[in-house]
Amino acid sequence: MLDGRVRARAVAVCGALVLTLTACGSLGTGTGSPRSTGDLFSALPGTVSAIPAPPSASQDDKARSAVPTDPGPEWKRVAADDFDSFRSDAYGTYDSVGAFGNGLRRSSAISVSGGTLNITARNGNVSGGMAHNLDRTYGRWEFRARTDKGRGFGSAILLWPESERFPQDGEIDIMEVPSETRDRAHFIVHFAGPGGSDKMYGSYAEDDFSQWHTFAVDWLPDRIVYYVDGVERLRVTDRNIIPDKPMHLAMQFDQGPKKDWIPAPDTTTPTAFSLQVDWLRVYAPASRS
Numbered sequence: 534m535l536d537g538r539v540r541a542r543a544v545a546v547c548g549a550l551v552l553t554l555t556a557c558g559s560l561g562t563g564t565g566s567p568r569s570t571g572d573l574f575s576a577l578p579g580t581v582s583a584i585p586a587p588p589s590a591s592q593d594d595k596a597r598s599a600v601p602t603d604p605g606p607e608w609k610r611v612a613a614d615d616f617d618s619f620r621s622d623a624y625g626t627y628d629s630v631g632a633f634g635n636g637l638r639r640s641s642a643i644s645v646s647g648g649t650l651n652i653t654a655r656n657g658n659v660s661g662g663m664a665h666n667l668d669r670t671y672g673r674w675e676f677r678a679r680t681d682k683g684r685g686f687g688s689a690i691l692l693w694p695e696s697e698r699f700p701q702d703g704e705i706d707i708m709e710v711p712s713e714t715r716d717r718a719h720f721i722v723h724f725a726g727p728g729g730s731d732k733m734y735g736s737y738a739e740d741d742f743s744q745w746h747t748f749a750v751d752w753l754p755d756r757i758v759y760y761v762d763g764v765e766r767l768r769v770t771d772r773n774i775i776p777d778k779p780m781h782l783a784m785q786f787d788q789g790p791k792k793d794w795i796p797a798p799d800t801t802t803p804t805a806f807s808l809q810v811d812w813l814r815v816y817a818p819a820s821r822s
Contacts, residue, residue, distance in 0.1 A: 590740070590762035598747035598763035599677065601814050608673050608816035612665070615812050616650040619643065627662040632787035635797075638662055642786070650810040652786040654686045657798035662785030665815075668695040670779045673816040675749035680710045681806035682743045685798030686788050687711030688808040690748070692780035700724060700731040703776030705757065708748045711795045715743040720750075720759045720767055724774045734774055736767040745811060752776070753818060784810060 590598075601613075614620065627638040642661025644651045654660035680688040688710045694702035704723040711719075721735035738761040740746065749760040757775055759767040769775065786808040789795030 588764055588766075589738075590746075590764045594764055595746070595762045599745065601675065601812060604673060604675070604816060607819055609819045610814060611669075611672070611817045612667055612815035613813065614650075616645050616648055616810065619645045619650075623666055624663045625666065627664075627785075631660060632785065633789070633791045633795075635788040635790065636660065648811070650784075651807045652688075652784060652809075653805055653807040654683075654786055654788065655805045657685060657802050658788075660686055660786045660788055662783060662787070664693070664784075665782040665813075667815060668779040668781045669815070669817065670777065671752050671754065671818055671821060673749065673751050674707060674782055674814075675747065675816075676707075676813040677745055677747045677811040678708060678809060679745045680715050680742055680786075680808050681803065682713060682715050683801070683803045683806045684713040684796055685802045686786050686806070687795040689783075689785045689787055690810075691783050691785075692750075692752070692776075693783045694776070695779040695781060698778075700726075701729060702778040703780075705750060705752060705776065705780065706735070707750050707759070710742045711789075711791075713796070716741060718742050718746070718748070718761065722757060722769060722774055722776075724776065734769060734771075738766055752780075782813070782815070784808070 612623070614623065626640040626643050628640055629638045630636075631638050636658040638661050639659050640661065642653050642655070642659060643663055644653065652661050652663070674692065676690065678688070678690060688708065689706065690708040692705040692707065694704065696702050700723050703725075706719065706721040706723070709719040709721065710717070717737050717739050719735060719737045721733050724732050724734070726732035736759065740761075747760075747762050749763075751758040752775075754775065754777065755770065755772065757769040758765055787795065788798070790797035
């Protein structure tokens with residue numbers, strides 16, 4: 534069922550990130566264009582607003598966001614998972630060549646234990662990924678996740694178009710943690726530029742992402758809002774950027790090498806280490822459900 538999705542995602546994931554970020558007029562909550570400093574992964578453009586930098590989450594913010602909470606009357610819950618077991622009716626797992634053509638993705642990399650989903654890389658060559666069966670146009674996705682430290686594999690939890698048309702139908706990367714030190718999580722919106730080229734707008738949060746953190750995205754026709762630990766980090770209001778086709782959630786632990794993104798595994802790479810997810814909630818806009 535998911536073979537087509539897997540093949541497309543294996544090629545596309547993060548591949549466009551080696552391109553130069555391109556400004557597209559007025560973005561975010563203010564005016565002007567995002568800046569690119571030349572170091573794409575240490576300086577992704579952030580909010581274009583009067584706020585000089587996205588706020589950090591306090592320890593109280595992190596404690597409040599650790600368990601699912603009602604996001605309010607604007608949203609109606611349509612899916613939930615606490616990973617007490619693996620629900621084969623809700624997800625498809627990957628069996629394919631690995632990310633960027635490296636190594637292998639195997640269903641055996643997926644496990645559930647102690648209320649936690651594990652996507653585990655082993656022996657420097659085998660990892661995995663999975664895709665939620667629910668495709669939606671607009672909604673809210675929220676989850677709590679962490680990534681073990683280690684070289685050679687980076688975590689990615691994202692919304693991928695049902696159509697497999699990339700970048701025409703967009704992509705929303707909710708959490709990408711490529712660095713082996715797990716000290717930065719990227720958020721990136723992909724959209725089609727002139728001639729169908731892949732363009733990007735995004736930001737990042739800095740923290741220890743080998744620890745548990747909660748991530749969320751609100752995707753609506755007029756805005757995309759990104760949160761880490763309940764704190765808004767980026768707001769996009771340019772409708773030229775916002776996707777308008779159905780997407781589903783994908784969760785992957787991707788292998789390098791990928792230039793400027795994920796290095797290749799080496800002698801320091803753990804024998805086994807994981808991307809873990811504690812819980813997931815999906816909501817529809819109450820006015821559209």
